[in-house]
Amino acid sequence: MNTTEGIDEDAADALFHALSDRTRRDILRRVLAGEHSVSTLAASYDMSFAAVQKHVAVLERAGLVSKRRSGREALATGEVDAVRTVTALLDEFEQVWRGRVAAIDRLLALDEPGDTT
Template structure:
């Protein structure tokens, strides 16, 4: 991965590291929601929910658009797929390492 890819991975995983942001993402992946409606679902201030939405937006996991006075958020399925792809790559690396350890242990016996 180059530096830009690493920065993108950092932003994605930082955004997904918070339970509330993961829940917001699940909601907006199922359909467009106003930020006001999202905020009503949580026991926190509207401003706090806005900040969570902003983190997800900066990471590219959701997009916002204006509809009159409302801000509507929708999830980006392709961004979520890129996270899954990154995790698959990491899994392949670790599976390869485990296989090499197994081979070494087999050789020694």
């Protein structure tokens, strides 16, 4: 089954937009390894708490991170299924590329000296 069936272009745009920033990619790595509070994440970066919150919100809107409340803390967790969707999207691009390379190889094979086909 194709993992990207049913994913619309807006969702794909949100995924790749979220991953286009190095801080968001780092946050995603951290929360895929284990749940972190947003305040703990913020302490890891040379930016304001509000800026880290915004990065987490972008990841959350893309479905790459989910948040839950525990008392006064917001805890963030990475969503493996969303990462799998990104992988499947990239695999689709690779298959298109491989198909083009195979077509070029076939064309080049037709032009080889001594080819009688």
